[in-house]
Amino acid sequence: MSVNVPNISYLSSMKFSEFYDKYKDETECKEKFRQIREQTGLSCKQCKGKEHYWKKDKWQWQCKDCGFRTTLRSGTVMESSKLPYRYWFAAMHFLTVNKKSFSAKSVQEELGHKRYEPIWAMLHKLRVVMGVRDAKYQLTEWIELDEGFFEKVNDGKVDSEEQEPSVNKRGRGSKKQAKVLVAIESNPETAEDKDKKHNKGRKAGHLKMIVMDDLTKKGINYEVIKGIDKETVVQTDGYPGYAGLKDIVKEHKVTVMVNPIEASAVFPWVHTAISNAKRLLLGVFHRINDKYLQNYLNEYCYRFNRRHMKEAIFDRLLVAAVSCTSYGYEKG
Numbered sequence: 610m611s612v613n614v615p616n617i618s619y620l621s622s623m624k625f626s627e628f629y630d631k632y633k634d635e636t637e638c639k640e641k642f643r644q645i646r647e648q649t650g651l652s653c654k655q656c657k658g659k660e661h662y663w664k665k666d667k668w669q670w671q672c673k674d675c676g677f678r679t680t681l682r683s684g685t686v687m688e689s690s691k692l693p694y695r696y697w698f699a700a701m702h703f704l705t706v707n708k709k710s711f712s713a714k715s716v717q718e719e720l721g722h723k724r725y726e727p728i729w730a731m732l733h734k735l736r737v738v739m740g741v742r743d744a745k746y747q748l749t750e751w752i753e754l755d756e757g758f759f760e761k762v763n764d765g766k767v768d769s770e771e772q773e774p775s776v777n778k779r780g781r782g783s784k785k786q787a788k789v790l791v792a793i794e795s796n797p798e799t800a801e802d803k804d805k806k807h808n809k810g811r812k813a814g815h816l817k818m819i820v821m822d823d824l825t826k827k828g829i830n831y832e833v834i835k836g837i838d839k840e841t842v843v844q845t846d847g848y849p850g851y852a853g854l855k856d857i858v859k860e861h862k863v864t865v866m867v868n869p870i871e872a873s874a875v876f877p878w879v880h881t882a883i884s885n886a887k888r889l890l891l892g893v894f895h896r897i898n899d900k901y902l903q904n905y906l907n908e909y910c911y912r913f914n915r916r917h918m919k920e921a922i923f924d925r926l927l928v929a930a931v932s933c934t935s936y937g938y939e940k941g
């Protein structure tokens with residue numbers, strides 16, 4: 610498959626042309642992908658052996674113990690994909706380059722690829738990987754926990770949600786609100802944090818956003834046990850679904866809010882995170898199918914959680930991409 614020279618005017622950023630200088634061609638990307646796989650460690654599917662020979666002519670590894678061959682893509686997010694490595698690299702770049710999201714349509718145009726669906730699927734696979742990676746981290750210390758309601762569309766058209774809504778499409782499907790549990794580390798600021806531009810009195814740490822079937826006590830407790838360290842202080846409003854938290858965390862602080870000013874003092878970060886995520890996602894994707902909302906939130910959280918990393922965020926996603934297939938299986 611030939612890889613098109615991209616039309617960089619579409620998303621026109623210097624960073625993108627720098628990116629293309631670094632990963633000039635397919636071989637360059639494959640070589641980088643191989644290095645990252647070897648750094649993260651290979652495990653033979655057949656005998657779990659860790660030692661491998663690299664067979665350069667075939668772009669495969671061969672297990673030193675049993676001779677089993679591992680292809681460059683197997684066991685990674687690219688498993689079963691026929692798209693060029695360079696597309697995947699470009700997609701990872703778009704997902705991490707700045708605070709914005711890019712629609713599959715714009716990435717497709719940027720890459721000059723004929724079909725929309727494979728590009729759309731590639732981006733979603735990467736968002737799944739982002740979620741798997743972030744799920745490994747448990748929030749600690751002081752947490753703000755709240756629920757957000759995101760607009761969703763459920764019209765059974767799985768690949769329609771990112772298309773520009775045309776006149777015909779408008780109004781089709783049922784508009785509903787998806788329930789999202791949002792938790793963010795929010796620790797008191799130290800003296801040196803005080804000069805920062807956000808003067809919220811608290812410092813935001815790691816963020817999680819989880820699409821929920823319901824906001825019952827049972828469902829909330831399940832997610833809190835999974836995603837939040839038990840030695841934490843969790844701050845919520847008076848919603849009854851949070852009533853079970855006192856049994857599973859160190860301290861549950863409940864504040865029943867009277868007005869928005871008070872709410873922003875008690876929850877300086879969780880409300881900001883919710884409204885920023887809504888603005889960003891709906892601004893780019895217009896119509897989000899409820900089946901894929903979690904993936905978009907994964908992307909938002911992944912970037913938020915690595916907001917201080919600069920360029921390293923791309924390499925981190927590359928590490929996640931070689932460690933995990935798009936169905937969430939993580940190799941041993």
Ligand SMILES: [Zn+2]
Pocket residue numbers: 653654655656657658672673674675676677
């Ligand atoms: Zn083996």
